[in-house]
Amino acid sequence: MKELSIYIHIPFCSSKCFYCDFTSFSGQSNRVKEYIDSLIVELSLHKDSLQDYRIKTIFIGGGTPSAIDAKYIFKVLDYIYKNFNISSDMEVSMELNPGTIEFEKLNIYKEAGINRISMGLQTFNNNILKKLGRIHSAEDFLQSYNMLDNAGFENINVDLMFNLPDQTISDGMKDVEALVRLGVKHISYYSLIIEPGTLMHKWHQENRLKLLDEDSERKLYYNVKDFLKENGYQHYEISNFSMKDYECKHNMVYWKIKPYIGVGLSSHSYLNNKRFWNTDDLSSYIQELKKGKLPIEEDEIISKDIEMAEFCIFGLRLVEGIDKREFKDKFGVDIKVLYKDTIEKHKNSDLLFEDDRYLKLTDKGLDLANIVEVDFLP
């Protein structure tokens, strides 16, 4: 049976963070019930065509999935379990915001089969947390982390961000050191991206953000990389580190260009060489589903050329690189013949190297990944 992943989007938040450009909003909590009903209708519309698939991973993201009543999360997952084929070792992740949970909620999550938690901490520095528009403090995080531990969740990811306003290199190191002391199994370490349309972007334009210069930003990243490796973490993707066997299986699906269905507002799906994505308008999302129609805004056929390029582009984000054999098996072409010039060019400029099995970015290449990736586009 073929494998499939499911992404579930919960767009509700208690407040919007200043850097966030995902589809999310605060102050619509009266529509949660309606939204969950729509999610279930959407899943039911996909159900019949997906009977040949076995669900390998589920990821509930947002927004803030932990901000809504836990019974809704249970309801959605329960629907999936009852209507789709499920793998016995399925990974079920959910994003959770510090300061939004109590012990009761965690029990329901457990019962709902959630076995991996991804927490958005961003930093332990309370001043910076305020500048990001986060609603929690470092203390809230520690409290929530303890609760998770007590509730028996051990597969936990913590999101950190760096190159934050007013952050120093030593601030950044302290964040990582603290997580290592806690024994966190998985750390996502993102350099701040200032996205157009966010408040952060406006302030950046107005020169009001004090960020690290490029050299310091990279220095912090290298220090963190070294530190985590010394402490038993593997650097497995540009922004992701984990203890052995704690990689995020769901994200691996994206990076390996495998099929997934996304349900909920603005979610993306990839199935049978077609990508399609939902509307990001809450009312039309609900209305379309009431009419029994999928709320798809647009779709895109992925040609073989593009699929191969995407496989390489995302494969290179993985530190182990692209498995040359896997490429050959999947596409029936030798990657070294197909991208001969590109591979030669970037090997010569020390951005790319290869061993018997893998083609991968050098350390320098990881910093300049876009330069390499661009050349794989058709």
Add this chain to the structure above:
Amino acid sequence: MYNIKQENIRNFSIIAHIDHGKSTLADRLIEKTGMLTTREMQSQVLDNMDLERERGITIKLKAVQLIYKAKDGEDYILNLIDTPGHVDFTYEVSRSLAACEGAILIVDASQGIEAQTLANVYLALDQDLEIVPVINKIDLPSARPDEVKKEVEDIIGIDCEDAPLISAKEGTNIEDVLESIVNNVPAPVGNPNEPLKALIFDSYYDSYKGVICYIRVYEGTIKAGMEIKMMNTGKKFEVVEVGINTSKHVVVDKLEAGDVGFVTASIKNVKEATVGDTITDANNPTPEPLPGYKKVIPMVYCGIYPAEGEDFNTVREALEKLQVNDAALVFEPETSVALGFGFRCGFLGLLHMEIIQERLDREFDLNIITTAPSVIYKITKSDGEVVEIQNPTNMPPLTEIEYMEEPIVTASIMTPTDYVGAIMELCQNKRGTFINMEYLEKTRVVMNYELPLNEVIYDFFDALKSKTRGYASLDYDLKGYVKSELVKLDVLINGESVDAFSLIVHEDKAYERGRTIAEKLSEVIPRHQFAVPIQAAIGSKVIARETIRALRKDVLAKCYGGDISRKRKLLEKQKEGKKRMRQIGSVEVPQEAFLTVLKYDEK
């Protein structure tokens, strides 16, 4: 319709500042006289080219004939001849003015008269044209028609008492303009029975009919079947048809003294029917040609090269097509180490150059790279040989040069007195020699300077506009050549000399120019994965240096979850950007870099 007598013909053009409503008024006149129904009318009929419409300037002249029944009950032929409005095109303005007896001067009722308009008004007055003032945009809340009328009277000294107050946009009082033309513009004179004497004021190539000449007949009559002679080129042709231009070409039996219209005569090349030439009857020629125009000579040269992925032959074909209708454009093939095969092209001035570049881009969808513009230098070598060069790459080694000469222009700058100081400083800075200053009236002067042309084509016009907030206007004429201490300035990128950036500059300016170019290039060339030094050098002596720091980071931290397309599209955008780059050695140079280094820097 052709039985209208000579005294009922009015030949006129419209003079207006950009945005003051020339094309809109032309539309209204055409509409009012019923040449086109409103539905047929594409907004702004006269400006046909996209480029013209966007830049608000009319590049190629056109003529259109209107029939108007005046309040006196008589029918009049109104020939509207369009004019361009920029310093590079002064010759075209005089071309069209020479075919007229009058000109409408449009002045914006809120902004008043503007500097650039004045130069054209004076051209018209020089040719004894009757000026018909019209105050436009009276519908605007900021309109102050009485003050503006007074201003026109004070500055130009023409009576504005009865000037029509109109809104071309709203169509208000358009008839007043037509009446004013009929009553104030003199009818043409000339005898249809004299030997033919007609002026070509514009021509363009049509693939079916050959060259179509727009003419103004001064004496005599021209009709199909007649053998004509171009008095300047000496070429003879048989007239195929004569006609007038309404919304389309209308063939008529004949054109007589006073008429404006077109002639076709199976002419294969515009060069055989040059603008400004006089047409006469080959069998009964007029003794003297009309004064005509000064010959158009290119004063500015630059290299035009196909950009990455573009074909040399496609560029050549496009240039050939443009040249057919633009006798002022010249080009010949050349090669550059950095840019490969391309063309050295000659233009009237910087605007002309920019327009050709834009037309290549828009009308032919060509991606091109242009090199720094240059003038023609004369070099006397030690062995006495004199060579002319307009490409810095061809400059002989210093040891072989006895002396060099550069072209000098006489420039007249018309300006409100407030800016005299700023202009003097600018001209001084541009190696200018002050000749004199004349007061036109209390607050307006003409300053005359001698300036090296290579300074004028660099950024003089932009600097002048910026320092005088657009109030000064510039006109210049080639005066001749003078000896000058010139050097060749080379630019090295990552240690490699890039011929396309080489410039010939005055010794005193070399250091400053070298530094500016290095600075600007360091701003426009993107960072690479290695540090890129940029140097300016004279011979082997480096006079300026900048370093573009190595790029440390070009990677996206997060990948937007399942939104794979978003990441891919970001990369596609990056790839598009790369396509517009020129590979020089291992450095990618954006095409803008070639022009950016020439732009005026407001410091």
